[in-house]
Amino acid sequence: MRWTQTLIPTLKESPVEAEILSHKLLLRAGLLRKLAGGIYTFLPLGLRALRKVEQIVREEMDRAGAIEVLMPALQPPEIWQQSGRYETAAEVLYKVRDRSKKEWVLGPTHEEVITLLVAAEINSYRQLPKNFYQIQVKFRDEIRPRFGLMRAREFIMKDAYSFDVNDEASQVNYQKMYDAYTRIFARCGLKTFPVEADTGVIGGKLSHEFMVPAETGENEVVYCEGCGYAANIEKATSGIPNTAAREIGAAVEKFATPGVVTIEALSKAPYSVPANRQIKTLVYIADSKPILILMRGDDQLNETKLMARIGAVAARPATPEECVATLGAKPGSLGAVATALERRSPDRPGGGSHPQRAGQETGAPQIYADERLRGANEMTTGANEDGFHLRNVSIERDIQVTQWFDLRTVTAGEPCAKCAKPLKIRRAIEVGHVFKLGTKYSEKLNATFLDADGARKPSVMGCYGIGITRTLQAIVEQSNDKDGIIWPLSVAPYQVCITPLNVAPDNVGMKLAERYHDELTAQGVEVILDDRDDRPGVKFKDADLVGFPIRISIGEKSLAKGEVELKPRNGALQAVKAENAVEAVMKLLGA
Ligand SMILES: [Zn+2]
Incomplete structure (x- = not known):
């Protein structure tokens, strides 16, 4: 193939649309x-x-x-x-x-x-x-x-x-x-590595994803260098211990927390309740029904895990209005202690002013709690009343949890569940998936x-x-350098690019280029002949940018010595006798 015959519109600058x-x-x-x-x-x-x-x-x-x-x-x-x-x-x-x-x-x-x-x-x-x-x-x-x-x-x-x-x-x-x-x-x-994956909306029992490590990847992968454990973050678990056990304390006590609506604010003076002693109550709408999710204050809910565990097709955080309709309070003051509707009466704040939806009268929403909270005592959580929280909460005594699940997102440094070595997290591109x-x-x-x-x-x-x-x-x-793409031989658009510096039809270098082209092609090699009448620098830059695995350069100086230059894209330039060039290329190609 001749360069001028095909279409290779190389660009000096990156188009603005390209982000990675x-x-x-x-x-x-x-x-x-x-x-x-x-x-x-x-x-x-x-x-x-x-x-x-x-x-x-x-x-x-x-x-x-x-x-x-x-x-x-x-x-x-x-x-x-x-x-x-x-x-x-x-x-x-x-x-x-x-x-x-x-x-x-x-x-x-x-x-x-x-x-x-x-x-x-x-x-x-x-x-x-x-x-x-x-x-x-x-x-x-x-x-x-x-x-x-x-x-x-x-x-x-x-x-x-x-x-x-x-x-x-x-x-x-x-x-x-x-x-x-x-x-x-x-x-x-x-280079790929397989990871355990969530089976997601497609449904199923077991699945693995094949990941390419890349900073620009849209997936996060949790992995262990100790035992080889690797899983998509949507699936990954760790051996992090449950919340430190404390004895069941005194009865639940309500206290005023005016203006406090975040875990962080409650962790500061004068309240000073560390995030790991707080129960975060999230209201989600899962398949159009409100549900409550309890997480430790310093943990993050993983929505994919949630949907997989409860078998929901869709789940999203409730709007503040939906929170009020479900629990009678806005986000920041929510809690699941003796939750929801049975506690709500028209004289309670928020109780009467928001008409309940059909179906909600029949029972309180389901409460799903993260495993890490199992057995947690002496916790603090929202009181379902704007400006108030509850302390001395014992999750198994005071909250009617419907089901316990692993719902949290693993973070780097947590111990591996299998071998206790610290887990690492990296970004990756998913290229394959088996279910x-x-x-x-x-x-x-x-x-x-x-x-x-x-x-x-x-x-x-x-x-x-x-x-x-x-x-x-x-x-x-995965395969590039500052000059451009470095195609693996197996997928390169052409394996060899021949670059004569003088492309006049009767030039001896051009004639040699044509001969190489024909001989290599006859041996099954895919060859492109850069017949553009352009400066050598431009032609070399383009060949590197496109990333052909091998370039043969034919210049008058080398030819005077009876030589041409071979340049593997990923290796050093070497001079070879002109008559041995085809053989040398075949050797580089492993043929
Ligand atoms: Zn491990």
Whole structure:
């Protein structure tokens, strides 16, 4: 390929739209262009690299026994209603209307389509196991698309779905995919590490994410250097001890705290109640119902954990008005001691002035407490009366906790639950995800089979995703230097860039460049010949910016000595005899 024949619009400056290094480099190296927020065109070099990632994924999926299919992006909303996700995934679903005003959705994922296909086509245990995959475009209605391909509205994923006769067999498929992912990312030249992950809105039992360590990553990962424990912060736990035990004290006592509405204010004089002796009461609206969450004053609630534990599809902090309606006080004075409605009568502050909603009369809201508070005595909490708090609170004596859960966010330095070494936290980019789904979708969408014992059973499913476009950018985020991208050989748009300094058609250097091009191409090497009539500095800079693994420079000075220059992108320049250049390149390529 000749440089002038293709399109490589390199840029000297980073476009302002790019916030992180990999995004800047993809734009500057002329691999990618933005059409609209979160929507990109792949230019020729970007597409070549993308196709290589796809090919590695395809080879490893095939090798792991998965079968390739291609499902439609345009899907009827009825199948999303059937799975129950029309509501739960509503925030990310693109909905379009056709000429008869019928609605369609653009798939962000394909559990529904594949499960219905399997429901229709697979009927016997003899046809299982099956694992279907595709490499296909997905759509997500991102509120804030950013970081280029990292969080896009339209992107390419590999998604796979396994169907098995039972849990044991499903675990075999899960492990095959886990191993395939490990090979895929290694072949892409990407350093990843697997972490335990929350199963989130997609549902399921067990899941791992494959993470690329990166300061710009949108995920936080908790990990232990002692025993190798690693988990997404939305899932991570630690061995931090419960709140120090104190004897059950005197009866609960109300005291005035005018103007005190924060944990911090209460921790200062004249009150001087340390944050770890305070119970923080949060009001959340979970699936449209108010609930109370109790955390230690110095702990932070993890919303993902909350939703997973209580099985809620959506949860958000209540507005001050909703707090008043639920507990009779504003945030800052909330508490769960003999909580809520049974204590509220029209003569209590806030009790009569706010009409109660239907359903609230039937009982107090559920109270979920963080495990760290279990057994805590002598605590202080809000009195549900603006300007007052309660002391001597014994959580198990004075509060009717509905259920105890691990709800807190782990912080760096806490002891590992397994080996007690201090935990660390780092940021990372998620490039792959494996889930054990169980029978959630097969039951809803009737993907059942006749087992050997004649009984009809739902298939046990797993699903496995790799963000192909995101992986491409993660490679760039991980592999670069001040001059530009450093492509791993396996995914480089071209492996070799030949740079003749004189490009006149009859110039001896240009003729040699053409000969190298043809000889290397004949040996299966992907070569680009920089035939631009431009200054050497410009051409070298561009080759480094794009990041071709090997450059061959042909200049008149070297040629006079019968030599050309080889420059590995990631190594030192070396002079080689002109007649040995092809052989030397093949050696560098490991061929
Ligand atoms: Zn550990």
